[in-house]
Amino acid sequence: MNFETIAIRTQTDRTQHREHSTPIFPTSSFVFEDAEQMRALFADEQEGNIYSRFTNPSVREFEEKMALLEGVEDAVATATGMAAVFASFLAFLKSGDHLLASKAVFGSSYTIITQYLPKWGISFDWLPTDTEKWQELVKPNTKMLFLETPSNPGLDVIDLAFTGQFCKHNSLIFNIDNCFATPYLQQPARFGADLISHSATKWIDGQGRVLGGVVAGSKAMIAEVKKLCRSTGLSLSPFNAWVLSKSLETLAVRMDRHCENALLLAQFLEKNEQVERVIYPFLDSHPMYTIARQQMKKGGGIVAFEIKGGLEQGRRFLNSVKLCSLSANLGDTRSIVTHPASTTHAKLTEQARQDVGITNSLVRVSVGLEHIDDIINDIDNALKTSAL
Ligand SMILES: Cc1ncc(COP(=O)(O)O)c(C=O)c1O
Numbered sequence: 001m002n003f004e005t006i007a008i009r010t011q012t013d014r015t016q017h018r019e020h021s022t023p024i025f026p027t028s029s030f031v032f033e034d035a036e037q038m039r040a041l042f043a044d045e046q047e048g049n050i051y052s053r054f055t056n057p058s059v060r061e062f063e064e065k066m067a068l069l070e071g072v073e074d075a076v077a078t079a080t081g082m083a084a085v086f087a088s089f090l091a092f093l094k095s096g097d098h099l100l101a102s103k104a105v106f107g108s109s110y111t112i113i114t115q116y117l118p119k120w121g122i123s124f125d126w127l128p129t130d131t132e133k134w135q136e137l138v139k140p141n142t143k144m145l146f147l148e149t150p151s152n153p154g155l156d157v158i159d160l161a162f163t164g165q166f167c168k169h170n171s172l173i174f175n176i177d178n179c180f181a182t183p184y185l186q187q188p189a190r191f192g193a194d195l196i197s198h199s200a201t202k203w204i205d206g207q208g209r210v211l212g213g214v215v216a217g218s219k220a221m222i223a224e225v226k227k228l229c230r231s232t233g234l235s236l237s238p239f240n241a242w243v244l245s246k247s248l249e250t251l252a253v254r255m256d257r258h259c260e261n262a263l264l265l266a267q268f269l270e271k272n273e274q275v276e277r278v279i280y281p282f283l284d285s286h287p288m289y290t291i292a293r294q295q296m297k298k299g300g301g302i303v304a305f306e307i308k309g310g311l312e313q314g315r316r317f318l319n320s321v322k323l324c325s326l327s328a329n330l331g332d333t334r335s336i337v338t339h340p341a342s343t344t345h346a347k348l349t350e351q352a353r354q355d356v357g358i359t360n361s362l363v364r365v366s367v368g369l370e371h372i373d374d375i376i377n378d379i380d381n382a383l384k385t386s387a388l
Contacts, residue, residue: 012025012058022242025238056238058238062200062236062242067222071187071189074222079211079235079237081200082199087232089144090228091228093122098143099124101145101146106148110348125137145172147176157291160176160188177199179198184297194217200213200214206251206254259299260372263299264376265365272380274307276305276308341362
């Protein structure tokens with residue numbers, strides 16, 4: 001079946017009530033027929049629900065759908081995107097291991113890598129943009145390679161086919177945060193990715209309602225992540241899972257429109273004289289345009305740009321938008337503008353921000369589903385006002 005059909009028709013078993021839309025199972029625990037069933041379930045001799053920190057039918061539906069959409073065997077849902085990224089590290093890395101990671105990663109992933117993993121004896125090196133230099137960084141104890149593409153917020157694109165080969169050659173676990181692309185635009189397993197994580201809070205929900213995350217991969221690897229989540233309590237709530245599973249039904253149509261609007265906005269910004277530089281993977285000015293076209297179906301819903309005049313002008317721009325929201329989220333029906341240097345990436349040093357292209361004048365737009373003329377008008381007016 002095709003992506004859209006899988007996203008709509010993967011559903012938990014219909015109950016005795018013959019409901020059409022998927023039911024929700026908001027229960028913390030499940031009942032046992034008798035002591036023997038209880039014993040067998042706890043002993044893993046039988047499959048079945050015990051307690052919602054372990055498994056829940058609403059959560060399982062979301063997991064099964066995500067695994068199918070990513071083209072892998074299994075998935076495990078988590079309370080947030082950061083819980084997913086954290087679990088993907090913790091389930092496989094131990095003291096003495098070494099991690100390679102792309103430097104342009106989400107702020108909290110950067111914090112885990114630089115502040116928490118070293119506390120537990122896990123060292124790391126950042127991967128340079130030039131992939132030819134990657135091999136020099138592989139050590140005998142290098143276990144995993146983690147990256148984000150396109151990255152938040154600078155929209156760096158990394159060659160997935162090359163990375164897949166590189167990880168295979170060096171026997172590394174290939175771990176990717178696929179949040180910005182979603183499985184509709186990019187399926188990293190096709191390039192050899194072993195672990196694919198998402199902040200489902202973003203495009204998967206797509207309406208700014210709930211937090212959630214997921215890690216997808218082979219049955220054996222996901223079993224390890226599940227074991228960790230089950231014991232440490234990283235689990236997703238049934239309500240959030242139900243919202244997210246329903247949202248997946250419309251992911252393809254939503255992403256098509258987000259991408260269409262984002263490309264039109266990027267093309268508009270390219271011609272605007274208040275704008276220094278526009279970054280969008282499907283603009284041919286993007287340094288990785290060719291690779292982006294090869295590995296992504298469309299360019300995604302985020303556009304980044306540098307406003308002329310730097311920090312002050314950036315602040316005036318944010319204060320001048322009327323339709324677009326100032327909010328920390330992305331991947332909503334509503335267009336959102338943010339200033340990463342003073343918000344999501346504020347905990348990084350100025351140097352660390354510069355290294356990953358987050359300048360003081362960088363503005364990130366999560367392009368929503370409002371009419372594109374209204375989005376462009378708002379941004380155009382704000383650019384004019386902030387230039388005065
Ligand atoms: C690329 C990326 N990964 C992970 C996260 C974290 O997700 P959550 O806020 O659901 O924990 C975010 C949040 O913005 C993100 O953009």
